[in-house]
Amino acid sequence: MTYDFKIQAADTPTLYRDLSSALEGLVAGESDAVANMANAAALIWESLPDINWVGFYRNIANENGERELVLGPFQGRPACIRIKFGDGVCGVAADTRKVQRVEDVNAFPGHIACDSASASEIVVPLIRDGELLGVLDIDSPRTGRFTEEDEAGCVRLGEILSKAI
Ligand code: SME
Numbered sequence: 746m747t748y749d750f751k752i753q754a755a756d757t758p759t760l761y762r763d764l765s766s767a768l769e770g771l772v773a774g775e776s777d778a779v780a781n782m783a784n785a786a787a788l789i790w791e792s793l794p795d796i797n798w799v800g801f802y803r804n805i806a807n808e809n810g811e812r813e814l815v816l817g818p819f820q821g822r823p824a825c826i827r828i829k830f831g832d833g834v835c836g837v838a839a840d841t842r843k844v845q846r847v848e849d850v851n852a853f854p855g856h857i858a859c860d861s862a863s864a865s866e867i868v869v870p871l872i873r874d875g876e877l878l879g880v881l882d883i884d885s886p887r888t889g890r891f892t893e894e895d896e897a898g899c900v901r902l903g904e905i906l907s908k909a910i
Contacts, residue, residue, distance in 0.1 A: 795887050
């Protein structure tokens with residue numbers, strides 16, 4: 746079986762519409778969360794211009810029973826493995842359960858720099874039946890890379906992913 750998901754679109758809403766359709770197709774009928782996160786990271790990596798990292802942090806209890814974000818499938822440079830709730834952009838997204846769209850990561854208090862090339866970032870909490878499963882994190886080397894249209898598109902991707910992981 747071959748997948749050819751090279752997505753090119755004239756405008757951002759169309760790009761995310763095509764990307765959402767591709768993602769729905771990619772996860773359809775598969776219940777394994779790791780497989781779906783891995784393919785989703787690869788699809789987003791191949792489809793979105795100007796990004797240098799995309800991947801997942803999962804909400805997992807550590808050995809002391811405290812919830813932490815733990816690195817999941819991703820594309821890009823190796824990243825920090827564990828993030829506490831409230832720390833960095835991902836930890837704030839997990840803590841508040843609100844999308845964090847950061848124009849300039851260097852201006853975000855407590856931002857965790859995994860790749861010094863990252864300049865802007867969007868983090869979408871993944872919630873199913875009131876439970877925080879984890880977050881989808883996308884980084885860009887360009888300041889202000891993520892617009893309101895990107896946020897709407899990423900929220901849609903998050904809705905699909907919340908049912909697939
Ligand atoms: N910058 C993130 C950490 C994860 S990396 O970007 C992959 C943060 O501040 O939470």
